[in-house]
Amino acid sequence: MLGGMPGPVLTTSPLPALASAQPATPGGLDTAAGLLVPHDGEPVLDVRERPERWALLWLIGAAVRQDVPVLAWGTGAALAGRALGAVIYPPGPVWPTEWSAPPRGAAAQREQGSVPVRWTLGRVTALAAPELPTAELDAFLAALPAWSSRRPGSDLEALGGPDALRRVVAAFYARARQDAVIGPIFAAHVHDWDAHVDRVTAFWSTVLGGGAQWRGHLGGAHAGLGLRSAHVERWLALWSQTVHAELAPDTAARLDARARVMARRLRGPPRAET
16 A cells, blocks of 8 residues: 555556556455556457456446546546446547547546547546656545545445345344234245345345345245235335334435335236226
8 A cells, every 4th residue: 555545556457657556356446545547458449258348347437436536548548438438439540549538527638639638527537648647647646645535336335235234134034023914924934044134135235236146036036925915015114114223314215215116026017907
């Protein structure tokens, strides 16, 4: 970690000019002081059958969503632009590498002909040239201590992470098992409560942006239980009571809203009147 930095500086490619920079990973964004996206000469426009490029685009987007400062140059700047929804142009007479138009809301500080050679958007700084001026790197590093605030990268992170989520799920089932309406259904079908809580926690982790922890189908998981509208309504009411008792109001409201979407799916389409 660089002296005075709130965390490590990450880089998507080896960077001899900053030997202390660490390889960028999605998990590393949580504690990163900043993200460097150097020119690597790899494609930006055509990334078909290039999963590592899609992963890099996702990483840059995740950094932006979490307010991690980003400095990108060359093809790295084009990647940053693409991650932010900008138009990407191929190399040609006007510029030797792929380059990005400024994304919506960005400010172009310098232009060379039709090419914006430097643009900024929030905490993202992008330079079209493949070589990064030392002054740009120094200015970026000097600004990082003042940019230490972060936004949660997902609803799961806002909730407090997997352990906090499991506590919420366990608290819900403590209520549900004692409930006269839905308690008997769980008693008849759940025989290993620890395993069940783990499965439901994995499901909610996936829903809340924690990665593919659960693979399955919501309807299939509840098929054969004999669920009626009254059961779904009671499940929804108990879930709402639990999340509002366990979580901050804004986080509880988001989980409540997610559950209401699921409830509509569990109820199925309304039946036509005959």
